[in-house]
Amino acid sequence: MRLLIxxxxxxxxxxxxxxxADNLGVRHVSTGDIFRANVGHGTELxxxxxxxxxxxxxxxxxxxSAMVAxxxxxxxxxPGFLLDGFPRNLAQAQWLSALLADRGxxxxxxxxxxxxxxxxTERMLARGRADDTVEAxxxxxxxxxxxxKPLLDFYAALVVSVDGVGEIQEVQRRVLAALGRxxxxxxx
Ligand code: AMP
Numbered sequence: 001m002r003l004l005i006x007x008x009x010x011x012x013x014x015x016x017x018x019x020x021a022d023n024l025g026v027r028h029v030s031t032g033d034i035f036r037a038n039v040g041h042g043t044e045l046x047x048x049x050x051x052x053x054x055x056x057x058x059x060x061x062x063x064x065s066a067m068v069a070x071x072x073x074x075x076x077x078x079p080g081f082l083l084d085g086f087p088r089n090l091a092q093a094q095w096l097s098a099l100l101a102d103r104g105x106x107x108x109x110x111x112x113x114x115x116x117x118x119x120x121t122e123r124m125l126a127r128g129r130a131d132d133t134v135e136a137x138x139x140x141x142x143x144x145x146x147x148x149k150p151l152l153d154f155y156a157a158l159v160v161s162v163d164g165v166g167e168i169q170e171v172q173r174r175v176l177a178a179l180g181r182x183x184x185x186x187x188x
Pocket of ligand 1 (some may be wrong): 007031035039053055057058059060064084086087092140
């Protein structure tokens with residue numbers, strides 16, 4: 001399965017994506033995690049990305065897309081993948097469509113995780129990440145609404161929306177049910 005997960009920061013996207021990838025037996029590819037690992041190791045990519053990340057801005061498309069292309073070319077992508085945090089804008093979405101078309105593959109579903117803005121801000125302030133300043137949070141929410149949300153129209157035929165508010169396992173149950181994989185719910 002080849003999936004995307006889309007949702008504003010703080011909607012529990014990373015947590016649900018990790019669980020879902022595990023349940024489906026595919027790799028969880030988070031562009032934010034890859035950037036953070038590169039920042040942590042002080043790589044050239046990390047240094048280039050850090051200045052944008054700290055402000056809550058998007059890292060330029062050329063840098064991000066090259067990184068995603070490298071990751072998707074690795075052999076462990078064969079069973080499928082769950083992309084988390086990419087694409088973030090229309091240009092990235094079009095780039096991804098072209099990449100997949102080149103390989104003769106398509107996306108199966110786009111999972112949207114929803115949560116109201118007050119819940120989002122509260123959760124982001126609670127997680128205390130280096131780029132979780134009040135300004136960066138506001139900027140990321142802004143970018144989400146103006147650049148990322150329009151992707152839900154771009155992918156309209158593939159979108160499955162799930163309410164992200166609730167206990168982690170309960171939300172995961174909703175996600176699996178919405179994807180038609182209720183059979184994978186633990187204990188069922
Ligand atoms: P995230 O963990 O998804 O919140 O990503 C953290 C930061 O990494 C974002 O605020 C951006 O600066 C950068 N980033 C992650 N994914 C992308 C992307 N697809 N395009 C541009 N920048 C990204």
